[in-house]
Amino acid sequence: MYCSVCGEKLALVVHKTEGLVPFCKKCGEYRFPQFTTAVSLVVTNRAKDKILLAKHLGQDDYILIAGYVKKGESAEKAVTREFKEETKLNVVKFKYMSSRYHEPRNVLMLNFLIIAENGEVVADPDEIEECRWFTFDEALEAVRKQSVAETFLKNAVAELKNNKF
C-alpha cells in the first residue's frame, strides 16, 4: 500500500475510532482504503414473473445489468441512469437489497431489485451483446455460476416468490 498523494509506503497505525488504518508518515495523514462503488440490478417486469439478464460483449454467460456510480451521484440516481443507458427503458420502482465487496475489481456492489416499464429493450451495443427475459428458473440456470450476480439473483427471486416487492 502506497500513499495516493505522495507515493510513500504506508504503515498501519492505530486510529482512535477505526482500528488499524494505513498512515502516511510523510503527509502525516491517514489514507483510508479506496474502492469504487457500483450498482447491480435484478430486473423484473411489471407482472413480476420474468428476469432480464444481459450477455456482455465477448462473454458466454449471462449476468445482471450493472454499472459504476459516478462521483457526486447517489446510488439511487445511478440505478435509474444506468438502466436507461443500457436498455432505453425507465425504472418503475426499485428497492435496495444488499451489498457485496468484489475483491478482483475492488468494487462495492450495491444490489437493487427493480421493476422495468413495459416496452422493448434496446440494449446498448457498446456494452451488451444480448439482453433477454427469462423465467425465474431459467434465469437461475443461465446466470454465471459462483458469481456475485448469482447470489443477488437468488435473493431477489426468493423475495419475488414471497411477494415481498
Ligand SMILES: [Zn+2]
Ligand atoms: Zn503521503
